[in-house]
Amino acid sequence: MSDRYDLLVIGGGVNGTAIARDGAGRGLKVLLAERSDLASGTSQASSKLIHGGLRYLEHLEFRLVRESLKEREILLRTAPHIIRPLDFVLPWTASRRSALRVRVGLFLYDNLAGRTSLPSSHQVNLRRTDWGRGLKNHYRLGFTYSDCWVDDARFVVLMAMDAANHGATVLTRTAVTGLEAKGNGWHATLESSSGEKTIEAGMVVNVTGVRAQEVASDIAGFNESRGVRLVKGSHIVVPRLHAGNHALILQNDDRRVVFVLPFERRFSLIGTTDTPIDSPDSEHAVDEAEIEYLLRAVAPYVKQVPGTDDVVWSFAGTRPLKNTGDSDPSAVSRDYALELSRRDEAVMLTVIGGKVTTARKLAETVLERVGPFVPSMGQPWTASARLPGGDITDTEAFHHNLHARYPYLPRPLLDDLADRHGVLCNDILEGCSTLKDLGKDFGGGLTEREVAWLQDNEWAQTAEDILWRRTKCGLHMSPEQRDRFASYM
Secondary structure, three states, rough: EEEEEEEEEEEOOHHHHHHHHHHHHOOOOOEEEEEOOOOOOOOHOOOEEEEOOOOHHHOOOOHHHHHHHHHHHHHHHHOOOEEEEEEEEEOOOOOOOOOHHHHHHHHHHHOOOOOOOOOOOOOEEOOOOOOHOEOOOOOEEEEEEEEEEOOOOHHHHHHHHHHHHHOOOOEEEEEEEEEEEEEEEEEEEEEEEEEEEEEEEEEEEEOOOOHHHHHHHOOOOOOOOOEEEEEEEEEEEEEEOOOOOOOOEOOOOOOOOOEEEEOOOOOEEEEEOOOOEEOOOHOOOHHHHHHHHHHHHHOOOEEEOHHHOOOEEEEEEEEEEOOOOOOOOHHHHOEEEEEEEEEOOOOEEEEOOOOOHHHHHHHHHHHHHHHHHOOOOOOOHHHHHOOOOOOOOOHHHHHHHHHHOOOOOOOOHHHHHHHHHHHHHHHHOOOOOOOHHHHHHOOOOOOOOHHHHHHOOOOOOOHHHHHHHHOOOOHOOHHHHHHHHHOOO
């Protein structure tokens, strides 16, 4: 007899894990199936921001901006170890948007969500303050505002962990290869390295991002078009371009904006592009034209102009957006859409679009839509629930106490563990009385003890899972160290 679930969630990205977490916490029996690793698609390749989307105001996306700003406040409370406030500086130039237009936009941004814990925007003198660090001397007028930084891939993993803590079954490297309507539910075929199995599900939620159309048509047999448009966003990482812990938001000559974010202490993350693509096959490919575009966008602003030889890492993710007919990919809404499909009494919900910032709220909306098709369930709960490791009220004090508790361990290593795992780093370090107790040092701040934790608790199986998703240690390793770690795995 096959296993029976109330809800089958296909896709282990930010939206899929948020839905699985919310549903499991409401008492549903949930199965999440991801054909690769958690966050292995677009969810690992965002701009690493929890933000309202200042530029969306120009496209009159007031509902999306308001919702995103409210979510920013919620997520900052529930995951303070992986989500942190980040100040932005916009150097003003007369050849772009007028100063009045910028002031009005920032006023709306400050007030759309009501009261927040982040500081409001200000006009600043770039020449006389530290806000001008790294910028060319002719920039005098600037504007500051606040949003939040997020470790996007870890955000996904923590939601999957919380889903499992609430009873969900999370299967990675498990593909859904068949969906057959049976009565008022589905028989789903799952394939993994251990073989093939069939499960029953009362409801299916298709949260496969760029593969949403493929899953709906080729696997579930729904022939109607989802109306999805694929827009790729590419990023590059270079040595740090400016001092200070603030980010830059730079106006490009095509009226787009490009971010320069402090990244992994020693680097700057530059992004993003908006490149239409026709096929998901190229969703992670960063081409030379995109690299040149990003380098060209920052060159007029920064004193230390980066070149192609300075790019130490690049990555891309493709956003599946609802096709609204806009010719400008930057104008296509980043809002999400939910499409319900029926085969007799069997129902599947397909999610199109969405942002890292709105994943929690999207999940609440999805649970409202699937409510009539699943057993009775509990009320919304995630707005006040901390993610695993997030029981921290004072981040600075937490780091200080960690240093005091483990004085024989390097402080940078402790800080990295705290930033990745929050209070769960105490579980990783349990019984550790010397540096040798951490086991092998793979370089880049990665130790054998943390690797074992990631394998046992976070579904990590490969070197890529650990070096580039569960951590960013790969960025701090030499090629030889990365090769040795891959051999170890």
